[in-house]
Amino acid sequence: MPAAVRKFRRETSEISCCLKYLLFASNVVLWLSALLVLSVGIWAWSEKDMFRNITRLHYIALDPAFVLIILGGVTFLLGFMGSVGALRENTCLLAAYAVFLSVLLIAEIGFFAVAFVLKDKGWIKNQATEGLKAFIRHYREDADQQNLIDWIQEDWLQCCGIDGPKDWDSNNYFNCSSIAIGSREACGVPFSCCRRRPHEQIKNKQCGYDVRKDGYGMELSKIIYEKGCVQAGEEWMEHNLIIIFTTVIAVMFFQVSI
Structure with a gap:
């Protein structure tokens, strides 16, 4: 194959350099933040000896340290796929990143929709x-x-x-x-x-x-x-409904933009 054809095909397959490094930089920040949250969660659990004290797992979901581990772990994985995928232009990682982000976004929308529908039925x-x-x-x-x-x-x-x-x-x-x-x-x-x-x-x-x-x-x-x-x-949510709604929309917009 002539060199000119190979060069043309390679150039048409490359993504925008600006978009590439913007995606990389935003996900590096996300990845480092997630690493910090995950480290704090693991440290807090180890301090309480929770890794060996399995008998206390009956209220594990209410443990702030456990919540930090889950939140940090999920965000760490997301940031890793986005940053490495963008830097290496790896279509598999970028596809997994997009799917993962879409699932999270749909889950969040579903959760808030269910919470809104059931708010008058006392579910919250x-x-x-x-x-x-x-x-x-x-x-x-x-x-x-x-x-x-x-x-x-x-x-x-x-x-x-x-x-x-x-x-x-x-x-x-x-x-x-x-x-x-x-x-x-x-x-x-x-x-x-x-x-x-x-x-x-x-x-x-x-x-x-x-x-x-x-x-x-x-x-x-x-x-x-x-x-x-x-x-x-309940009174706090009523008084701060606009702030809560704006924050939710901003978070979802950030997820869509990255």
Whole structure:
């Protein structure tokens, strides 16, 4: 075959150089970010010795470290296929990348469509309730879950329990019957349920002690949040619906663009 013909065929098969390196650069950033998230998740799991403690896998899906591992792993694979496929102009990797991205996009659209359809039937509320129940039951058993629910109650929603402070009775440490075994936290709530006082520099970790005991002697609403986290979450979503919708559209647009 003449050299001119080979050169012409090679030139017509090449993709735009600008598009190639734009795709490569964006996926390298995605790949490195995913590597960081994956590393943090694996480190957190190893610190808790979860790789050997299989008995705790019954609530694995609620483990923030596990979520980081899954999210980091999927994104790492996606970024690797996109960056290497673009750099090497490998059609197999690029095809797998496109299919993988399309599946993720369809799954996200399907999830949000189902959530929107079932929102009035209580599906989202039921899922949130079941997740919070597990968080409350295992509050002292997993540091990551403990930090997560403390953040939800204190920093994000300013709430306490599922429907209110009484829900902490389902935790062995905060149950009122635990007074008999000497639990100092019995008939109380975690410190994250407490309202932050003006000019308070250091949070009082014992502020929730005894607040659910009969005859506590102080007005409860001034000490702790009495609103449940499910109701607080519903109100937060209603107030931030435009921001949530815009964020979802932006994420989907980014996925389509890369």
